[in-house]
Amino acid sequence: MYVVLLSGGSGKRLWPLSNDLRSKQYIKLLPDPYDPTRQVSMVQRVWKQLERAGLAKGALVCAGRSQQEILQAELGDVPLAMEPERRDTFPAIALSCTYLVSKMGAKADDVVCFIPVDPYVDDGYFETLKKLEQVVKATGSDIVLMGAEPTYPSSKYGYILPAQKHEGYIDVAGFKEKPEEPVARELIKKGALWNCGVFCFRVGLVLEKLKGYDAPTTYHALFDAYGKLPKRSFDYEVLESAKNLKAVPFVGMWKDLGTWNTLTDEMSTNTHGRVIMSDKNENTHAINELDIPVVVSGMKDTVVVAAYDGILVSSKEESAHLKDLLKEFQQSPMYEEKKWGVVKTIDQNEHSVTTKVVIQQGMCATLSLNGKCMQVEVIEGSGLIDGSSAQLGSTFSCGKEVEIKACSVLVCIVVTLR
Amino acid sequence: MYVVLLSGGSGKRLWPLSNDLRSKQYIKLLPDPYDPTRQVSMVQRVWKQLERAGLAKGALVCAGRSQQEILQAELGDVPLAMEPERRDTFPAIALSCTYLVSKMGAKADDVVCFIPVDPYVDDGYFETLKKLEQVVKATGSDIVLMGAEPTYPSSKYGYILPAQKHEGYIDVAGFKEKPEEPVARELIKKGALWNCGVFCFRVGLVLEKLKGYDAPTTYHALFDAYGKLPKRSFDYEVLESAKNLKAVPFVGMWKDLGTWNTLTDEMSTNTHGRVIMSDKNENTHAINELDIPVVVSGMKDTVVVAAYDGILVSSKEESAHLKDLLKEFQQSPMYEEKKWGVVKTIDQNEHSVTTKVVIQQGMCATLSLNGKCMQVEVIEGSGLIDGSSAQLGSTFSCGKEVEIKACSVLVCIVVTLR
Numbered sequence: 001m002y003v004v005l006l007s008g009g010s011g012k013r014l015w016p017l018s019n020d021l022r023s024k025q026y027i028k029l030l031p032d033p034y035d036p037t038r039q040v041s042m043v044q045r046v047w048k049q050l051e052r053a054g055l056a057k058g059a060l061v062c063a064g065r066s067q068q069e070i071l072q073a074e075l076g077d078v079p080l081a082m083e084p085e086r087r088d089t090f091p092a093i094a095l096s097c098t099y100l101v102s103k104m105g106a107k108a109d110d111v112v113c114f115i116p117v118d119p120y121v122d123d124g125y126f127e128t129l130k131k132l133e134q135v136v137k138a139t140g141s142d143i144v145l146m147g148a149e150p151t152y153p154s155s156k157y158g159y160i161l162p163a164q165k166h167e168g169y170i171d172v173a174g175f176k177e178k179p180e181e182p183v184a185r186e187l188i189k190k191g192a193l194w195n196c197g198v199f200c201f202r203v204g205l206v207l208e209k210l211k212g213y214d215a216p217t218t219y220h221a222l223f224d225a226y227g228k229l230p231k232r233s234f235d236y237e238v239l240e241s242a243k244n245l246k247a248v249p250f251v252g253m254w255k256d257l258g259t260w261n262t263l264t265d266e267m268s269t270n271t272h273g274r275v276i277m278s279d280k281n282e283n284t285h286a287i288n289e290l291d292i293p294v295v296v297s298g299m300k301d302t303v304v305v306a307a308y309d310g311i312l313v314s315s316k317e318e319s320a321h322l323k324d325l326l327k328e329f330q331q332s333p334m335y336e337e338k339k340w341g342v343v344k345t346i347d348q349n350e351h352s353v354t355t356k357v358v359i360q361q362g363m364c365a366t367l368s369l370n371g372k373c374m375q376v377e378v379i380e381g382s383g384l385i386d387g388s389s390a391q392l393g394s395t396f397s398c399g400k401e402v403e404i405k406a407c408s409v410l411v412c413i414v415v416t417l418r
Numbered sequence: 419m420y421v422v423l424l425s426g427g428s429g430k431r432l433w434p435l436s437n438d439l440r441s442k443q444y445i446k447l448l449p450d451p452y453d454p455t456r457q458v459s460m461v462q463r464v465w466k467q468l469e470r471a472g473l474a475k476g477a478l479v480c481a482g483r484s485q486q487e488i489l490q491a492e493l494g495d496v497p498l499a500m501e502p503e504r505r506d507t508f509p510a511i512a513l514s515c516t517y518l519v520s521k522m523g524a525k526a527d528d529v530v531c532f533i534p535v536d537p538y539v540d541d542g543y544f545e546t547l548k549k550l551e552q553v554v555k556a557t558g559s560d561i562v563l564m565g566a567e568p569t570y571p572s573s574k575y576g577y578i579l580p581a582q583k584h585e586g587y588i589d590v591a592g593f594k595e596k597p598e599e600p601v602a603r604e605l606i607k608k609g610a611l612w613n614c615g616v617f618c619f620r621v622g623l624v625l626e627k628l629k630g631y632d633a634p635t636t637y638h639a640l641f642d643a644y645g646k647l648p649k650r651s652f653d654y655e656v657l658e659s660a661k662n663l664k665a666v667p668f669v670g671m672w673k674d675l676g677t678w679n680t681l682t683d684e685m686s687t688n689t690h691g692r693v694i695m696s697d698k699n700e701n702t703h704a705i706n707e708l709d710i711p712v713v714v715s716g717m718k719d720t721v722v723v724a725a726y727d728g729i730l731v732s733s734k735e736e737s738a739h740l741k742d743l744l745k746e747f748q749q750s751p752m753y754e755e756k757k758w759g760v761v762k763t764i765d766q767n768e769h770s771v772t773t774k775v776v777i778q779q780g781m782c783a784t785l786s787l788n789g790k791c792m793q794v795e796v797i798e799g800s801g802l803i804d805g806s807s808a809q810l811g812s813t814f815s816c817g818k819e820v821e822i823k824a825c826s827v828l829v830c831i832v833v834t835l836r
Contacts, residue, residue, distance in 0.1 A: 276747065291766075295728060298735055308710065311708075311712045313704075313714045322713075325696050326713070347831065348709070352797035354764070397813065417811050
């Protein structure tokens with residue numbers, strides 16, 4: 001069976017740690033599921049779980065091009081289907097299917113499960129994925145979904161409505177998006193399940209849809225023609241017309257860690273980074289990515305997050321509404337994770353940008369900071385800058401671009417004129 | 419009459435805005451008493467009040483050497499008695515008296531008032547100072563104090579105990595430091611006053627004490643011999659043996675803005691710097707000196723302060739105990755105000771320090787950052803660096819020292835190797 005992790009766009013719900021270049025799925029704040037002393041990101045956690053379940057060898061990540069570097073930095077060399085631009089879920093799923101065919105040897109009859117990149121779940125979730133494949137094969141259903149057994153009448157989730165119950169799966173009668181609480185209570189009584197956003201089907205189903213659009217069914221050709229695919233969701237384009245929809249129930253932990261109050265609940269420590277907490281705090285978390293120390297005292301039910309993009313101080317309750325608060329707020333990202341290291345903006349004005357660039361040992365970086373000219377000064381480590389030997393104190397004046405190779409971990413202060 | 423503003427040492431009670439180089443008296447967060455649209459520091463506010471009361475022409479500031487630059491930056495060219503090292507209040511007061519004699523033409527018989535540099539008071543305070551002088555002259559008292567009429571039985575202040583009441587002043591029977599609340603209540607019933615830390619006396623009183631120690635009575639000579647003066651308080655060395663102690667009552671606003679909860683009470687706005695406050699906050703203040711935006715939501719009775727030295731998030735109540743919390747915390751200052759501008763540390767590691775240096779128009783700066791070598795890059799403005807013309811993009815490699823002259827406001831990124 002193939003598994004595709006569908007990576008959504010960037011969001012502001014975990015600002016200031018998430019920005020246009022770093023989405024919430026890449027923030028390393030969660031305990032490693034198999035080694036709680038280490039901290040991993042959502043995508044690293046899921047990938048580890050896929051490996052443990054024996055599903056990683058057929059797994060693929062589908063994401064926007066801007067996420068390529070951070071994905072490789074976090075997961076290493078895993079298969080990546082890169083969306084040349086953001087469209088919607090149908091184009092992304094179609095591109096992934098062509099990748100499976102062109103690059104991973106998938107046949108039209110093979111089964112694939114699409115899952116979100118950021119489910120916070122226990123290992124049972126991945127065993128349930130295997131059952132989805134069995135149901136596709138056994139029943140001839142077009143699409144099999146995963147439905148979590150509701151634990152309370154949430155008005156935040158979508159519900160899968162049951163028609164008939166079978167051994168291990170149900171027939172799907174329809175869907176209900178985010179019902180009011182009393183409605184949700186009624187639905188649960190009737191056996192409705194939370195829609196986990198998981199789709200399992202034969203690869204051919206989507207290839208046929210592509211043919212219907214006269215679109216190519218190989219990866220590189222579809223990549224080039226991506227802009228011509230309709231900007232439509234998979235739900236609208238495929239799910240609504242699918243025959244014999246089934247769903248497999250999942251009983252176990254299934255959480256959305258999309259806001260600071262839900263994410264901090266899962267952290268194994270109350271602080272991260274350089275934080276001094278007095279003993280007068282209650283249910284308070286502080287996360288600090290800056291070198292500047294953070295001191296927290298006398299706070300209750302509060303989250304403090306200090307990062308290059310901003311400093312957030314919020315009650316946990318209000319942190320769920322961050323997206324609305326930041327609607328008007330525009331700023332270019334000040335922290336960027338690259339395959340070879342990180343770039344942090346430490347100062348900027350009208351005329352210049354000063355960044356601290358860290359290049360990991362053995363890595364090569366090409367900096368092109370849209371500047372008229374660049375001044376690079378090495379403040380740690382050694383390497384080659386535009387072919388010349390560079391060590392602590394070496395200074396280079398460069399043009400629009402500079403090639404840096406790090407022998408040891410190399411840290412530079414780079415001043416770019418706009 | 420002469421007036422000396424005695425500037426205390428640095429403190430951590432207003433961390434992170436106060437550090438070893440910037441004390442609380444220099445932080446510009448208070449409304450200008452005569453133009454509430456402008457913000458001034460404690461020392462600027464007091465100086466303006468002295469001017470308004472006609473007392474500035476005989477006024478002097480006494481402070482540690484490390485405060486010289488910031489005092490000149492904030493007050494301009496006012497008379498400064500500089501302690502070559504920190505000892506205690508007796509040496510500081512004695513040095514100030516010699517300054518009055520050597521530099522300002524004071525005679526032994528002239529009267530001087532010593533006041534703290536940071537009283538948050540109304541203009542009546544300065545009119546009361548004039549009464550202190552009259553009482554010294556009229557009664558022949560060695561020392562006349564100012565006593566604020568208590569408004570509640572505080573256990574945080576010292577009390578002046580009355581012997582006999584006269585028209586406009588009292589005879590002092592003794593003192594009581596920080597009594598328990600019930601004791602304070604009894605004292606107030608008997609007419610005790612809060613000790614404002616103001617001493618008024620004839621200059622000769624202290625000159626005689628200096629002679630008793632065989633210490634010089636001229637400014638430069640005492641400056642050189644400063645290390646030999648006893649490390650003792652004025653209270654111990656002079657006040658306790660003084661004859662005919664009197665005190666003049668002061669009725670009016672008199673506050674100690676030494677902690678964040680008291681200081682924020684006096685701010686004219688709830689935010690300072692780049693701050694986004696949601697409409698879900700209550701009695702919350704946010705002060706931001708960084709370029710990184712601060713977002714505050716859902717907070718109550720909280721103070722948030724973001725500066726180069728640190729980020730504080732505290733309930734107002736706990737902010738009064740900051741000094742204890744930071745007892746163990748040691749860090750060199752990351753923000754330094756100079757006569758010619760400011761130096762902000764934007765990055766540092768084992769091998770290097772990167773600073774952003776702002777030099778005001780027309781000013782000259784000598785940088786000597788204890789480094790082996792320095793790299794200076796101009797990112798705004800123009801001027802002369804070690805005699806050569808410098809503008810946007812100019813880069814200089816320097817040795818231990820560099821001379822910078824700013825034609826317009828000049829901003830540089832300076833990387834120093836340790």
